[in-house]
Amino acid sequence: MSAKKALVVDDMNSMRMLVSKAVKEMGYEVIAAKDGMEAWEKLIEHAGEITFVISDWTMPNWTGLELLKNVRRDPRVSNMPFLMLTAEAEAAQVKEAIEAKVDAYIRKPFTPAIIREKVEQVLAKKAAA
Numbered sequence: 768m769s770a771k772k773a774l775v776v777d778d779m780n781s782m783r784m785l786v787s788k789a790v791k792e793m794g795y796e797v798i799a800a801k802d803g804m805e806a807w808e809k810l811i812e813h814a815g816e817i818t819f820v821i822s823d824w825t826m827p828n829w830t831g832l833e834l835l836k837n838v839r840r841d842p843r844v845s846n847m848p849f850l851m852l853t854a855e856a857e858a859a860q861v862k863e864a865i866e867a868k869v870d871a872y873i874r875k876p877f878t879p880a881i882i883r884e885k886v887e888q889v890l891a892k893k894a895a896a
Contacts, residue, residue, distance in 0.1 A: 772796045772813065773886075776806040776822035776834065777852065782875075786821055786852070789879035793886065803829025807837055814843050819886060821873075824853035824860070835867045848889045852877070 773795040787797040800806035822831040854875040870889040
């Protein structure tokens with residue numbers, strides 16, 4: 768059986784590394800992308816292998832929200848658990864992510880424990896559905 772995989776998307780290398788480390792500690796192999804467009808290509812390429820996506824919101828090319836909207840529109844990956852990372856806490860932005868069917872919202876700064884907790888919550892909720 769192949770390893771569990773997660774897609775981690777952030778334009779900042781240091782943030783990608785931090786999130787990747789937390790995800791690897793949970794037992795997942797990480798596929799990393801530097802923006803939403805690259806993430807989309809990797810998500811489609813590895814569609815049957817990826818368990819969940821953790822994406823930053825603010826990135827060049829496609830934002831995390833654009834990536835999320837594309838994920839929700841494509842039947843190959845539309846049920847993919849999707850967690851959004853952001854330093855933004857504006858109510859309008861949170862509402863927009865919820866309307867786009869984000870599974871969880873993680874505000875920066877965060878700890879590896881918060882990443883682990885949110886991922887576990889989302890995966891448990893998806894498994895129960």
